[in-house]
Amino acid sequence: MSVKYAILGLLHYKDMHGYRVKEVIENEFGFMWSINYGQIYPNLKQLEQEGLVTKIDVAQRNAPDKKLYSITEKGEEAFTGWLNTAPERGMLIRDPFLLKFVFFSFSDKERALEIIEEQIRVYTADLSSRQHRYDHKQNENIHVRLMRELGISLNEMMLAWLERAKTEIAAEISSRRPRKAGIQ
Amino acid sequence: MSVKYAILGLLHYKDMHGYRVKEVIENEFGFMWSINYGQIYPNLKQLEQEGLVTKIDVAQRNAPDKKLYSITEKGEEAFTGWLNTAPERGMLIRDPFLLKFVFFSFSDKERALEIIEEQIRVYTADLSSRQHRYDHKQNENIHVRLMRELGISLNEMMLAWLERAKTEIAAEISSRRPRKAGIQ
DNA sequence: CCTCTCATGTAAGACGTTACATGATTCA
């Protein structure tokens, strides 16, 4: 949907080839975006056909040739237009863990707790890598810095919530008061 | 990907028809899931073919007929198997606003602030409707209650972050120290 | 020698969204 504009935005910042685009998106937008070559290369081709970017082949000595893309004036206009428009739809979180979580009342409680603990480990690792990245890169650009802070806040909030969930669910197990499950 | 299991999970809780499935998903998983009939009806058909659910037609007097689906034993097994398996991939947030946000260093600062303010209004409205739902529904099921709390926490965190972002960006504008933009 | 990184691509399939079609009843 907006992969196109994400690429355009990166090319607006500097010329890049497809491989680098993926790298930057993974490093910078990794917590909110996933991308793969099956999206990048066809999109770059399409952007070129639409006249929003141009391509030059660059030969390299000790690495494969690459195709450097630059944004055109028409591309700049498209990008600016998109940027100044209010975003279409709101945030969507897709997390297979959260979906399972809602149904944990129907599952073996001990197994549910195990999965929660696994998840805590995952988020803890995520948080420390984000923290590390935040501390060890210069956060010169205010927007990029704020985004990194958001990633950290999100992670911290999830962890706090998971710990609370774990405690409450564990308490329910030990007090053995099976209640009727009820969604809505 | 797991729409199938979401439906199975709801049918595990009680018999439902497609229309109701959508309603429940929107109300309960609304902040992490979006769904439409184009997904539900074909999925129900497929689940039936796989023998995971069965269907009965129910005639109604003052409303159109409906097709009530029930989970089968095979369906229960499939659901339990899925539930006890560690979730595949991690959380993915898709938010067109956040994507724009990263690029706001390239945009007209005043316009960027306007968009941020719009976003604050959106999240404020979201929060109060979630708060309202939390206060006015019985939260008998611990997992459903915890999920609602997560939604509220998420909302509060986003608002706090947006307010901070707004203040910092406004401060930058008034101090007029244009810095070089830099992603990584 | 084997694996990693660099680099570009395609094809098939899964998944999701939008828009349309139908039609009765209820409520203002």
Next chain:
DNA sequence: TGAATCATGTAACGTCTTACATGAGAGG
């Protein structure tokens, strides 16, 4: 009369993921 709610569905179109294919150079 018109809109909203209840209810089911499909077709077309987009988007995303997975898996494959290719190949050179660097480093252990």
